Amino acid sequence: MTATTAQNYTLVITGAPYSSQAPQTALLFAKAAVAAGHTVDRVFLYGDGVHLASSLSAPPSDETHWTDQWGNFLSDNDIPGVACIASALRRGLIDESEQKRYELPASNLREPFIIAGLGEWVEGTMASSRVLYFHAGD
């Protein structure tokens, strides 16, 4: 395989923003990969990584808003962003249908992220030529 072969990546982020660099490193990788002609099949948020999809994060204005950065990148490039439902429900990351199901007072999933099962990750491992994991590193 030569360096110029186009890859199709699934990216898995397990580190949360503002407590790890995982979402930032993953975003820089994704931008570089797309710029180099590769594709990103999907981005899967797992474990603490689901915090990246919260529409309620409000960092100080002089800091990078990683949720918005990621959300815009996914929308601009038409890449699916999926938060694991088991990880999300445990950590208070809720879409409207889960809000109704569990009769919760609010939902907070930022578009275009969706909530779905680990089957999305399994599908990614089957559909992609590479699966990369971005962990908190602790």
Add this chain to the structure above:
Amino acid sequence: MSTLIVIDQPPYGAWAGREALDMAFSLAAFDQPVALLFTGAGVNWLRKSQETMGIEQKSVEKNLSAAPVFGVEAIYADATACALYGLVPDSMVAGVAIAESSAEVIRQHSHTAFAG
């Protein structure tokens, strides 16, 4: 394609191991070949007769016992880590293969994943 899910975190005091186990079960549920490798503090998952009432957590031993039912092909334990934590076959749950070389186990799989 076969995937090796590596658990290197202790069963209690960290959550990533439980999420790694869910990844393994999920692959198996979709008929994808998967095996588990416990290494480092992760070998403590394999200790027999875990009693968790005092910490108000579910025992991981029960979760792990579902592995063959889901179709997880093998459970490996790193020999060096077992020695470090004083684990011998008699003190471990059934069905675990002791791996003298984790590197060799990793080589036998096309993908390797950690939960965190």
